[in-house]
Each structure stands twice: as C-alpha cells, then as structure tokens.
Amino acid sequence: MSEALKDSTGAPVRVDLDEQGQSYVITVEDEKVAGHAYFLPGPEAETERIFYHTVVDEAFGGRGLSKVLVAQALADSREKGVTVVPVCPLFVKKLNETGDDYVAEGGSFRKATGADIDLVQREA
Template sequence: MTEQRTDKTGAPVSITLDQARAISAYTVSVDEALAGRADFVDPPQTAGERVFFHTEVDEEFGGRGLAGLLIREALADSISRNLTVVPVCPLFASHLKKHGDEYKAEGGQFRRPRPADLALVKETVQNAGDA
C-alpha cells in the first residue's frame, strides 16, 4: 500500500505500509526521505486487530501536518482491511477521542487498550531491540 498526498506546504508526500522490518509501520516520506512513522503490531492471538503504539515525525519535517496524514491513512487502511484499531499511541488515542464517531461512521472499529496489549507492545519492542 502506497498513497500519495500533499502536506500543509503543498509538497508531495508518500505514505507506505512497511511490514518488512522487525516492527511494522506506516511510513511517511517527503522527496523520498523518510520523515516519520506510525509503529504497530498485529496481535498473533487476536486476528483482526492492529495495536498502534508509537508515532513520530522527524523535527526537520515538523509543522507540516505529516503526523495527521499518517494517522488518517493508517486508519483508512485499517477500515479497508476490516481491522479493529487499538490506540496505545497518544496521538492515535487523541485523534480517535476527537474523531471517533466519524471514524465509526466510515466503517472503522476501535477499542480501548487492555493490559495484554501493553504487554504485547513491550515484548515486541524488546524483541526488535534484541534482533
């Protein structure tokens, strides 16, 4: 999945699903330079869920709305894949708190994180660091 968008400055950006690394992510690039990512894990014991746990955009690309683009594209892709979103990441949680009704109206599903989700994130990050 790769989507082409424009940021607040009008510059073209690409948002791509990257599942080839130890931690899967939606990435955002500007002029082919990686600008940010929204990390997630798909729980192996619970099919149909995606736990978003960290989102960041490099400082040099700040103020261009890239985090918002990243979140919106990740959520849109989650709808198309019929995935329930679990927002551990504060940016995803905040977005869904403000726009959750709209997201549900578009066919999206989300739920609050549980202790098992937090444990999975911790294990995933630890295993990625060991790799």
C-alpha cells in the same frame, strides 16, 4: 495505498504500509523517509493492530506529517477490516475526536487493555 497527499505546506507526501517493519511510512520529496507509525499485531493477529508509537523526524517538523500519517494508517486499517487498538497518544487523540465518524465509515477500534500494554512493553 497512497493517493495525492499533501503536507501543510502543499508539498506532496506518500504513506505506505511496511508489513515487515510493522509500520506505516511517510515519505516526502526525493523519497526521503520522514516518519513512521509503528504497530504490533494484537491478540487477534490477523484482524488487529496495536498502534504504539508515531515519530516524525525533527527535520520535517511543522508540516503536519504526523496528522497525515495517522489519518492514512487509520484509513488503510478501515479499508482492510483491521481493528485499531490505540496506545500511541496521537492515535488515542484522533480516535477520541473522530471515533464515531470512523466507526460510521466502517472502521473498528477498541480501547487498549492491560494485556495490550504488556505486549507493547515486551515486544516493542
């Protein structure tokens, strides 16, 4: 999935989907895991992902890794035809800012419902 991605310092990074761990994983130099964007399958399990938590290790702070991670998770979801349900504030913010462009590029997202929040609270 990853192309030639770089953090804000110009260092190469990689983002991969970890299906079993239900997250997108960002790695930096020497294959060190720097963070995750966690999701749960939504009510339409095959076609929805509820993104509920994004975390980057403090040791890698200030490099813009969360922005790269969110952008790549959204791009991959768009390419796979998966509807994004943002609960994580970083995904909410990104889609509030660029949602129209995301949809114009073929992506799909919907606002989280009470049932989605309940699912996250039960499962995450």
